Amino acid sequence: MNRAEDRNIRIPFGNCPKVYRAINRWAIFGCPFGTPVNRSRSSILFAVLALATMLVGCRRDMFQQPYSKPLEPNDFFQDNHMASRPLVANTVARGHLNADQAFYTGKVGTNLVETFPFPITREVLEQGRERFDIYCSPCHGRTGEGNGMIVQRGYPPPPSYHIDRLRQAPVGHFYDVITQGYGIMYSYAQRVEPADRWAIAAYIRVLQKSREAKLAELPPAERAKLEEQK
Amino acid sequence: MAQIFGKSSSSIARVSLVSGFFGFFVFWGVVYMIYWSSWTTAKGVPREQEVPFSHQHHVSGLGIDCRYCHTSVEKSSFAGIPPTETCMTCHSHVWTDAPMLAPERQSLATQQPLNWKRVNDLPDFVFFNHSIHVQKGIGCSTCHGPVNLMPLTWKAHSLYMRWCLDCHEAPEKQIRPRDQIYNMEWQPPPDQRERGLQLLKDYHISQQRLNQLRDCSMCHR
Known part of the structure; x- marks a missing residue:
């Protein structure tokens, strides 16, 4: 005897049971089961977690990977602070023997x-x-x-x-x-x-x-x- | 037990259903606009540099070829940023006491390179090679826009993957004759499609190659 109709209250979409059930299940995000109180608590938690995972998208590690492109600055080398290195004295780069x-x-x-x-x-x-x-x-x-x-x-x-x-x-x-x-x-x-x-x-x-x-x-x-x- | 739904619940549910429906489109519409806006892509935003170099003056005003400074564009993945020596080839005798060139002179005196900031910087997970593009008929202005009209240099395109693919999926729309690569004023002629398809043949770009242009591993190596 706990049905809403019997207690004479208006239920939103009460005369459309399919819509009503869908709202009841899914409008509260992610927790289709459980008591209403549990539902609202866990849905807030769920929303916070979902937003937190989106923050991962703010990391730019893959855009700026720890390797150097030509002419990029790099403080590892103290002489010119560049990623590109000058030739070591008295060495010959491949293809630059220039014997002729x-x-x-x-x-x-x-x-x-x-x-x-x-x-x-x-x-x-x-x-x-x-x-x-x-x-x-x-x-x-x-x-x-x-x-x-x-x-x-x-x-x-x-x-x-x-x-x-x-x-x-x-x-x-x-x-x-x-x-x-x-x-x-x-x-x-x-x-x-x-x-x-x-x-x-x-x-x-x-x-x-x-x-x-x-x-x-x-x-x-x-x-x-x-x-x-x- | 208290009632879960009060009398106003019905209207609240209707309003939230309707606004949820439209809100979905509004939300993703805003996300889309932010994603493609110049606030995110830096497209069209002049980048501040130590020396306010004007491509407009040097290219349109003086007629200097791109390769005078970007010497490795034909042979290397990297087009090359000129060393201070290149600037000083002329500026040792022209505009020698201009205040805006002071960082140049200091760079030459101290042998420390100028810190030019990259305007067109692809993410590190993208492999890009300038030399193959200029050898196979893609001109500078196709990607870099009208650099010859830029008093300060800005990015002409978003450099998003969608934008890369626009051309990789249909290169005949942009491909040019080899002698037009460095022409900043080149525009596709009305019969570009036929010319483009012919040029693909001339450059020995086979159907197999065209399919490869769409492979993930073409750029993400």
């Missing part, structure tokens, strides 16, 4: 080399043009006249490539300047790889040639094209 003196320094003994250490193909020249436009043109200009954008903004102008001294300079000179720097020009050894330095030297020769090539030197097909345009 002419190729890696542009010199034989103290004399600048006169010839390229590998055959210059169209691909090499294309590569040279690309590297020249990236690393050299800001100062030397795309045509090598020494009037690049940085010079226009106040950097002391470098000499044009189209002067006699540089026309007659051996190719090793250009390689050596890129590698060692020259005057106020910094070394580009860290930025441009040896093969690319030679490619740039070859492209400088192309720029120089472009100013003094004679029509008669052109291959007949190219020559015909030019004469058509005249």
